[in-house]
Amino acid sequence: GGGEVGKEIECGNILSEFKTTKVLSDSAREKNIFIHGKLADQDAVIILEKTPIREDTLAELFTGSTLKLEMKNDIYSTYRLQAPPQLNEIKTTVVCPATEKHIKKYQRQESFLVEETGADYQSITLPYIQKQSFSVQWVYNILEKKAEADRIVFEDPDPTVGFLLLPDFKWDQKQIDDLYLIAITLQRGIRSLRDLTQEHLPLLQNIFQKGKEAILQRYQLPASKLRVYLHYQPSYYHLHVHFTKLGYEAPGCGVERAHLLADVIQNLQSDPEYYKTRTLYFPLRVDDGLLSKYKEAGRL
Amino acid sequence: GGGEVGKEIECGNILSEFKTTKVLSDSAREKNIFIHGKLADQDAVIILEKTPIREDTLAELFTGSTLKLEMKNDIYSTYRLQAPPQLNEIKTTVVCPATEKHIKKYQRQESFLVEETGADYQSITLPYIQKQSFSVQWVYNILEKKAEADRIVFEDPDPTVGFLLLPDFKWDQKQIDDLYLIAITLQRGIRSLRDLTQEHLPLLQNIFQKGKEAILQRYQLPASKLRVYLHYQPSYYHLHVHFTKLGYEAPGCGVERAHLLADVIQNLQSDPEYYKTRTLYFPLRVDDGLLSKYKEAGRL
Incomplete structure (x- = not known):
């Protein structure tokens, strides 16, 4: 009213x-x-x-819009279509x-690919992250249901392997084509891929399994249509997993930043120290403070 | 009028x-x-x-539109904006x-993510590849300089670790922004990632090192601006490596299909059987014959 x-x-x-x-x-x-x-x-x-163009609004779009002819050549013609505002938000x-x-x-910003050995992580990246103390208060608000509680798609309340599954901000939830959800671990203090060891396998397997099940149930999208991955570097240092629709080129799904959860699980199974010891590669933008640290260290 | x-x-x-x-x-x-x-x-x-959002229409867009609040959390809020039709064609x-x-x-064509264990490769994928006997004659024509000889950017003629570096067909070479080159191994018979073992490390390291050097020399683009990777599945079964500019979202650079050459080298160094034994994930299009094989095997 x-x-x-x-x-x-x-x-x-x-x-x-x-x-x-x-x-x-x-x-x-x-x-x-x-x-x-x-x-x-x-x-x-x-x-x-x-916003993406929705199939279910096409009929209304075609009847309710006005067209301005721009060009006509043989079987091809182009127009500017002016749509009713509520169909074109x-x-x-x-x-x-x-x-x-x-x-x-x-x-x-331009980006540069950084090569981070296990030792670089300890001597350059970790001190930088700790000194910055990036706020993850907004993540805690979600975990404590102080914000976005109505957006939760699935919840596993177990304090060790539990997580919340929510739509990512970038997804307007109007169509499945660009489905994008984030699983946020309830457990605090796992900053990124670098902190993961074999002890986290139950957590990772739980997110992988139950996340896929929840998406199948809620959106009728099977696991074979999903890309499930972590970012390194992540944009915030509280462990979270990305679920996007296969075929949707989500920002950050490139091989230089994304790590398939299935690969992470396999790597930890065969080598508990995999993410402590490996050299990891990731892009950093010119204005990223961490890039300056790598430059100062003569690593770029 | x-x-x-x-x-x-x-x-x-x-x-x-x-x-x-x-x-x-x-x-x-x-x-x-x-x-x-x-x-x-x-x-x-x-x-x-x-249509793209134009900077010169922003002021009119902000004053002339209506906003519907969707979500508010801390400093973040999201809205649906309904714009005048002529500003949003x-x-x-x-x-x-x-x-x-x-x-x-x-x-x-829709794609599905396929899960291929080492055993699946032997029993499903490899027999399919062999039966199809996909022609790589066009690759041999390049290697024998019967075709595209004038396009070669760099050549290492060593029969074991040598390769040719050429622009990919998708790159028009008009600008560096979407730089895309392919290194093709002279050695024949290495079908894909699945065939790689520790004996191929000198080959892979040679391509990685000399490919980066050649691109620096020819295009003044340093290694920190490059994404260097293999595809699995590849589009043809003769080993080749992709060099694309970081920041250019080349088709096929997503985490579900691309494998960073630097990671491949590390994985083989620590486990010679890595690519024989790992479960690998990749997308296949509905009309791909290999997908039918996985369906017949009840794997999808």
Whole structure:
């Protein structure tokens, strides 16, 4: 009723006050844009991304839109189609107040591939992570059901092998094509792949098995249509696993950053020290503080 | 004047008459969709693709749109933004009448992730590869300089560890942004990752080292800007290595198909049987004969 209308009006006001400082990055391929600016004197980052075209709205789109002819040549013609706004929404994410770190995160940057030995991790990467003490309060809010509780798709409450499964922010959940869920471990203190040993096999196997089952049950998507992996480096240092639909080229699913959970499990089974001793490769952006550390160490 | 208005009305009519037969393919990432259907009893293909977000329309977009709140957690909130239609157009291409070839061209093939144990390789995959006897004559033509000799970027003629480095067909060599080269081993008979053992380490290390050096010399691109990997399954069964620019999301660089050469070398160094014994995961398209073999074996 009135409350909802009020909320919508209030939301509308939020963006009309926004003053753009700088476009941080954009992608013509993905139809998104990352903007730094001010919202009522606070630094903010706004992310706009056009939404995928949904098959179930095509009929309405075809009848309810207007077409402007652009070009006609033989059997080919092109048009600009103007659709009813509710059939053509733009997914909008607001980070406010945004810190310097957020702004840097979304700034388009060149990347370099870093080679990190087990010793490099101990002497360069780990001290850097510890000194930064990146906040994972928002993860704890989720684990404690203080936020996003209504978004939980599956929960295993076991304190050792348990996890929550939620849609990733990037997924609008309107279609299965770009399905993207994250499993977040209840256990705290496992920072990344580098911390994993054989003692974590039950946790990893539990996430792999129950995550796949939950996705089959909720979205009717079988394991053979899933890409299940970890990132190294992760974007936050609380262990989490990515579930994306095979065929959807999710950002960060490239071989230089993603590690299949099935491979991680096999590697730990055959060598408990695999992720302590291996040289791992990952891309770092020019403005990443960790890259400076590798440069200082003469490693790049 | 009147003519233009008339044209727009006529155009609007075109799509409202369209009857969808089938969605041929779509991309949630690129926000496009390819649809087969009928336009006035003729076969037609319609391609819709959302347009990139333009920096010069942002101010108008922010003031002229309505926002619907979806989620709020700490400093993060997400909304659905409904924009004025003229600021959020959809590029529309019509092919009419469309032939069978057009329809096939735009038809997406679904993929399934296959789990191949070492035993599966011996009992299912290897017999299939051998029976198909996929021709690699075109590779031999390159190695014997009967074809593409003028495209060779670097050559190491050693019969055991030697290789040729050439631009991949997909790369037009017009810009470095999407650099893509292939190193093809002179040694014949190494079908894929599955054939590799410790005896191939000198070959792999030679390709890795000299390939990177040749690319630095020819394109001024250092190793820290390269993604160097093998495919499994490969598209042809003669050992070759992919060199692509980091940051360019080359087709097939996803974690489900690509294996970093640096990881392959490390894995063979610590376990000579690594690629004989491991379970490997890879996507196969619905129309791939190998997928049928896995289905017959009850593995999917």
